[in-house]
Amino acid sequence: MKKMKLISTLLLTGLFLVSCGGDKKDNAASETKTEAVKTENLDPMLDKGVGPITRIEIGALDQALADKGKAIFAAKCTACHKIEKKYIGPALQGITKKQSPEWIMNMILNPENMLANNATAKALLAEFNAPMANQNLTQDEARAVYEYFRTQE
Amino acid sequence: MKSIVRNAFLAMVVLSFFTACNKSGKKDGQANGALASNAAERVYVAPGKYDEFYAFVSGGFSGQLSVYGLPSGRLFRVIPVFSQDPEKGYGYSEETKAMMMTSHGFVPWGDAHHPDISQTNGELDGRWVFINENNTPRIARISLKTFETSEILEIPNSAGNHTSAYVTENTEYVVAGTRFSVPIPQRDMPIKDYKGNFKGAISFIKVDQESGQMDLSFQIMMPGFDYDKAHPGRGKSHGWFFFTTYNSEEANSLLEVNASQNDKDFIAAVNWKKAEEYLKAGKFTTMPVNYAHNNFNENTHTATTTWGKTVRVLNPAECPGLVYFLPTPKSPHGCDVDPTGEYIVGSGKLAASITVHSYTKMMAAIENKKFDGDAYGIPILKYEAVLAGTVVQPGLGPLHTEFDANGNAYTSFFISSEVVKWKLGTWEVLDRQPVFYSIGHLMIPGGNSRKPFGKYLVAMNKITKDRFLPTGPEVSQSAQLFDISGDKMQLLLDFPTIGEPHYAAGIPAEKIMANSQKIYKLEENKHTNAIKGESEGKVVRKGNEVHVYMTMIRSHFAPDNIEGVQVGDKVFFHITNLEQDYDVPHGFAVLGNNNSELLIMPGRTTTLVWEPKEVGVWPFYCTDFCSALHQEMQGYIRISPKNSNVPISYTLDGDKLGK
Numbered sequence: 001m002k003k004m005k006l007i008s009t010l011l012l013t014g015l016f017l018v019s020c021g022g023d024k025k026d027n028a029a030s031e032t033k034t035e036a037v038k039t040e041n042l043d044p045m046l047d048k049g050v051g052p053i054t055r056i057e058i059g060a061l062d063q064a065l066a067d068k069g070k071a072i073f074a075a076k077c078t079a080c081h082k083i084e085k086k087y088i089g090p091a092l093q094g095i096t097k098k099q100s101p102e103w104i105m106n107m108i109l110n111p112e113n114m115l116a117n118n119a120t121a122k123a124l125l126a127e128f129n130a131p132m133a134n135q136n137l138t139q140d141e142a143r144a145v146y147e148y149f150r151t152q153e
Numbered sequence: 154m155k156s157i158v159r160n161a162f163l164a165m166v167v168l169s170f171f172t173a174c175n176k177s178g179k180k181d182g183q184a185n186g187a188l189a190s191n192a193a194e195r196v197y198v199a200p201g202k203y204d205e206f207y208a209f210v211s212g213g214f215s216g217q218l219s220v221y222g223l224p225s226g227r228l229f230r231v232i233p234v235f236s237q238d239p240e241k242g243y244g245y246s247e248e249t250k251a252m253m254m255t256s257h258g259f260v261p262w263g264d265a266h267h268p269d270i271s272q273t274n275g276e277l278d279g280r281w282v283f284i285n286e287n288n289t290p291r292i293a294r295i296s297l298k299t300f301e302t303s304e305i306l307e308i309p310n311s312a313g314n315h316t317s318a319y320v321t322e323n324t325e326y327v328v329a330g331t332r333f334s335v336p337i338p339q340r341d342m343p344i345k346d347y348k349g350n351f352k353g354a355i356s357f358i359k360v361d362q363e364s365g366q367m368d369l370s371f372q373i374m375m376p377g378f379d380y381d382k383a384h385p386g387r388g389k390s391h392g393w394f395f396f397t398t399y400n401s402e403e404a405n406s407l408l409e410v411n412a413s414q415n416d417k418d419f420i421a422a423v424n425w426k427k428a429e430e431y432l433k434a435g436k437f438t439t440m441p442v443n444y445a446h447n448n449f450n451e452n453t454h455t456a457t458t459t460w461g462k463t464v465r466v467l468n469p470a471e472c473p474g475l476v477y478f479l480p481t482p483k484s485p486h487g488c489d490v491d492p493t494g495e496y497i498v499g500s501g502k503l504a505a506s507i508t509v510h511s512y513t514k515m516m517a518a519i520e521n522k523k524f525d526g527d528a529y530g531i532p533i534l535k536y537e538a539v540l541a542g543t544v545v546q547p548g549l550g551p552l553h554t555e556f557d558a559n560g561n562a563y564t565s566f567f568i569s570s571e572v573v574k575w576k577l578g579t580w581e582v583l584d585r586q587p588v589f590y591s592i593g594h595l596m597i598p599g600g601n602s603r604k605p606f607g608k609y610l611v612a613m614n615k616i617t618k619d620r621f622l623p624t625g626p627e628v629s630q631s632a633q634l635f636d637i638s639g640d641k642m643q644l645l646l647d648f649p650t651i652g653e654p655h656y657a658a659g660i661p662a663e664k665i666m667a668n669s670q671k672i673y674k675l676e677e678n679k680h681t682n683a684i685k686g687e688s689e690g691k692v693v694r695k696g697n698e699v700h701v702y703m704t705m706i707r708s709h710f711a712p713d714n715i716e717g718v719q720v721g722d723k724v725f726f727h728i729t730n731l732e733q734d735y736d737v738p739h740g741f742a743v744l745g746n747n748n749s750e751l752l753i754m755p756g757r758t759t760t761l762v763w764e765p766k767e768v769g770v771w772p773f774y775c776t777d778f779c780s781a782l783h784q785e786m787q788g789y790i791r792i793s794p795k796n797s798n799v800p801i802s803y804t805l806d807g808d809k810l811g812k
Contacts, residue, residue: 075675079687079706079731087806088709130782133707135733136672 048102051110069148213653216263226648235263239749247760251456275322275603279664283318290314309442310354330380347405351377388494392426399484419478470530487553500551511541555600557607598659613654673756680758682727690810713788717801740776
């Protein structure tokens with residue numbers, strides 16, 4: 001069990017190291033394929049991904065919203081994601097420190113385009129084989145799930 | 154050498170053009186001439202493009218309702234209605250078994266006949282399709298949001314629910330007349346005493362405008378004739394319903410001879426607004442009956458049966474003004490009302506002409522008491538007093554008539570295998586086209602409403618013989634699509650149908666497609682055995698019942714390793730599809746299950762029962778290719794001998810669920 005966690009952490013770290021190298025471009029929210037290629041070497045915290053969320057303000061932790069997000073996560077996401085360990089998809093502990101809020105919400109809301117056009121998402125698909133399912137969350141629901149992730153750092 | 158060959162080839166090509174020119178020159182004046190030559194183009198719907206119309210085509214003895222696109226003739230879906238469908242688990246799953254329930258017990262099959270789309274102000278509104286079952290009299294309501302059967306109502310006192318399932322112009326009622334008259338109430342009596350003792354019930358079923366729920370409102374106890382087809386009055390004749398009858402001879406044997414003796418049978422004109430007045434005044438009797446009413450709840454994803462125990466009955470002899478008979482020649486079959494509501498077309502199957510009655514003249518004849526005696530207390534109106542006109546000798550064996558928006562009528566002729574276009578009011582024949590072969594019904598989208606969409610006509614044929622590649626003794630029945638936008642009808646396309654296409658209902662696609670449901674929301678899933686997350690998966694033993702609460706998502710089941718089940722147990726797989734994306738159903742089957750697979754839509758919970766008979770470790774898997782790792786979507790259930798001490802366990806990836 002622990003061994004698995006270690007491996008997945010290593011894998012994830014490796015992945016981010018690859019994507020961290022090189023110059024930092026900031027046209028992150030671009031939706032075209034050609035632009036997506038340019039994001040290859042982006043700082044993940046600046047990579048906003050592709051999808052409906054182009055910019056979102058994150059304030060102080062809203063516990064009520066996080067609780068709501070926890071319930072949504074339990075119902076719609078836990079068939080493939082666990083917080084602490086790699087499962088069908090990656091472990092999500094500390095995800096808010098690794099990817100931008102826009103990227104995370106776009107991955108939830110727009111996985112088909114993310115998997116086709118975002119370099120980090122593409123790399124995750126290559127690693128995990130199972131494409132992220134679109135669970136048709138609303139933007140508000142995705143925001144709540146993000147808030148829950150903030151409590152799991 | 155090469156050049157010789159080339160020259161010879163060129164000569165042949167040139168020659169062939171000449172021949173072709175001659176041919177087309179000859180054909181120009183004919184119905185199948187140059188105008189029809191771009192038929193392929195007119196039915197071609199390019200890949201990724203949508204059809205202009207939906208056509209809901211009766212599956213006849215298949216018991217189902219098929220959904221086609223027009224003009225392409227592409228089959229989109231077969232909606233299971235009256236027959237079990239192992240492909241979808243319909244009628245096999247614990248949730249849908251109740252849909253097959255009747256007062257005669259579980260009936261796994263039905264004979265589906267006449268679909269009719271709900272209307273508002275006489276126009277198709279795309280909320281529901283109703284369809285009748287002839288053999289064990291029932292009416293189903295299909296939701297055009299989910300494209301699933303929502304409700305099935307059994308019709309008591311009926312015996313051959315053929316005169317159905319037509320709706321009034323605001324969907325106030327769906328009607329159900331009986332084709333076969335029977336003793337009412339049913340009793341042990343000699344068949345030869347039919348005459349005067351058998352009765353024919355016409356049922357009016359009230360429809361709730363919000364939910365669509367059907368309620369058997371009342372029945373009119375008619376004489377023991379055969380009630381065949383019907384259509385509602387519309388516009389000025391709204392409030393009336395017209396039913397054809399045959400066997401006014403009341404024969405009980407060799408009907409093909411004995412029910413063809415009278416020169417005229419009747420169209421029964423029923424004033425249902427008058428019926429409402431009589432009901433309000435208490436002029437009904439309450440009769441004990443027993444009928445099943447099956448409802449599929451969209452929130453619990455489960456069908457339940459309730460039982461109707463009484464029905465209000467009106468006796469037309471005691472309710473003046475409720476029913477009149479319009480004499481109509483030769484065992485009329487189709488009973489069709491034109492878009493204005495003025496003309497009632499009765500197609501005498503054995504008549505040389507088509508009879509058209511006038512609503513205005515009927516009202517005047519009633520007013521002026523132009524009666525020609527009565528039948529069992531129901532006034533018979535004078536034929537000449539109600540007749541609007543006849544279409545003289547248009548063909549052989551007229552059956553059904555539909556209408557376009559330009560005052561034209563189109564009648565099918567079974568014996569002479571053709572569709573004849575004629576003019577309302579002048580009764581002149583404008584065009585005729587052969588069909589292949591032996592047409593029954595025909596359909597123009599909206600062709601029996603106030604607003605027909607007169608672009609296409611679908612002929613539904615009983616015989617195909619040599620039209621398609623042979624498939625042994627049993628061949629399909631067929632539909633043929635005509636373009637009727639011009640003066641002359643043009644045959645565009647043949648396509649095979651599911652079962653026997655008795656009638657169809659067509660509607661512009663835009664009236665339905667936007668409302669078509671994509672998924673069932675998990676948060677709205679109120680199934681008693683639903684689980685809303687993978688961690689809620691569990692296996693619970695209750696005596697010899699084992700309940701497996703399982704989830705599915707691309708691409709695994711949770712749990713997928715189950716132990717502690719024994720031979721002789723009854724295993725209930727309660728499976729919730731956790732997907733919330735469009736077009737991601739998962740299937741489920743377990744080796745040796747004696748019922749069907751399950752096909753579970755996103756967000757839905759469905760239950761399959763499996764009774765393992767052998768010790769072993771048996772696989773289950775997803776039957777519907779769902780993802781790149783669909784082949785990995787599998788699991789095992791271990792079956793131990795009876796009274797084994799293997800404890801119940803359920804895991805996924807080695808972990809017990811629920812932690």
